[in-house]
Amino acid sequence: MGFSTVLCLPLWVSRTLLGVLTICWTEPHEVSITERATLTATSRYIAQAVERALYLDERISVAWQLQEAILTDLPLADHVEISALYQPSANDSMIGGD
Template identity: 70%
Template sequence: MTESATVTAAAGYIPQAVERALRLDQRISVARQLQEAIFTDFPRTDRVEITAQLADRPGYQSSLRPPTA
């Protein structure tokens, strides 16, 4: 493959790769926003302690975790 052919091929692949990366970044951003909405702080009271636990579907492995305080 000549240098010119290599540059031409790269010129076609680079915009596609950038577009895919931007789409992935947007999906991750939306997923994090949704997750932050799920893991909101509970109201604090003197008489009741409120806790919760998120139960994932069986066999589901999430790569996203709740935000740290």
């Protein structure tokens, strides 16, 4: 790929490896102690942000599943047309409301 120097930093959260942050230079580069410390701290922040995003995605998925389980089909009745409209209290989580 044409990289001369590659630095790989693990993205750890709660004893779980989410992935690896890879930083590449096309020219030879000696990573200083200060630079390594800064990039290591940055990788921890990135791991925390990814963990929060995954948690939020899971919460939204659970909310959708719960909402689908609660909202059942309307009963069928002779000579009567029944309809309903659900308005969630918040658009992003789609839960709550009437």
